[in-house]
Amino acid sequence: MIEFVVIGLVVLCASCLQGSIGFGLGMIAAPLLVLVRPDLIPTTIILLAINISVFAFLRERHNVDWSMVLWGSIGRIPGIIAGTIAVATFSQTGLSLTLASIVLIGVAFSLIGWKPAPHRRNVVVAGLFSGLFGTSTGIGGPPIALVMRSVEASAARATISAYFVVGSLMSLTGLAIGRQLTLTHVAYAAAWAPFMIVGIALSSIVIKRASTRALHALAAGVAVLGALFVIGQALVS
Template identity: 40%
Template sequence: MDINLLIAMLLIFCGSFIQSATGFGLAVVAAPILIHLSPEFIPGPIIIVGLFLGIINSLRYRANISFAGLKHGIMGRIPGTIAGAVLLFYINVAELSLLLGIIVLMAVVISLLPIKLEPTPRRLMIAGFLSGLFGTSSSIGGPPMALLLQHQQAHLIRANMAAFFVAGGIMSLFVQIPIGFMTLHHLYISLPLLPAGYLGYRAAHHFIDRFSQQIVRRMSLVLCTISGSGALFSGVISIWGT
């Protein structure tokens, strides 16, 4: 088996573990490194894995999903997804790496801020738009919504983020088809990643009661800082050298 594929599967396992434990984190952990292994993994194949995780986590937490609360975020995601597709069409790999690094590090900083934003309908629509923009162009669409939902109970965060990822993932994949970022090839290379994603999901729910939410959150922030810094540095070097 190709070493790059093994690394990709390991990254997907780690990202799936974090996402299933906290509500989001798959692309934040995996995308900044995957883009250097093979740019074709970004954004389509990661979104496919995210959609898969969203479905199985939604089924697990279906009793806790609040569709009334999510509808405003989903409404905002629609124009954001279109804007993300336009952005994806015009940027190259180096610029995408730079964008990934900036988004991930911004997510880390925002997560550390001592602020509490109530998820009002207006804020949910704005977060949904940003999620669509960043999720479609870079596969990292979780942080804007997670920021608004982060002070809810853990099972509510997991449930509603999972349902949002299902709706958002379908939208993003749909608009990526006509611009060539979701083809049969992208579907094919995503298939080996799905078992790794499922194992991460299973591991998270096996250990979820053994680690506090705070410990898992700190682990994810460390991983995100490392991967985001690497992507940012690589993007700057690539752009500087052109």
């Protein structure tokens, strides 16, 4: 029960961040989950993320750039295929190290300040890597967030959320075909849903009171700590 509540509180905080900046649930919650319940990665994270994305999309749907959603989703298709194969074939240690590496790479890109232009080619490439990382580990936010860095904050949040609604459904379809979606994943996602809902509600307040830069820094710091713990456990085991 303690383990369940701790994970639920992490989901709450991560959901608040995702609702505030468009991503963050996977980067923060996945490292903890892979430490205590690796069998739930990545499917449970994706099930939670799609609900957050729906709420965030409905809140700011008038700011969505649908052309970016389209090209990102097209690029996501080959990434989903590769990610599904990875989940089915990698060892648990291999998936843990992959997850931690993706977190660290995502944080590194956010720190160096690189802002690739959000044009069609870059969005397709970002969608490919987002599909690969999101389907294999539940962390598909960094590639898309990277190409959206130069976009106004509300438009970026809305577009990323719309992309994840579509992309998460695509990833879940791939995982279901690969027999990596079970009733256990659904049950745990449903059990942590109340924490997620509270986090989303809090995000509406946080958006108005906290700077986007500060929230990005907070997400990056927590994600790095989680990734380092995952790497340490994987190396020890």
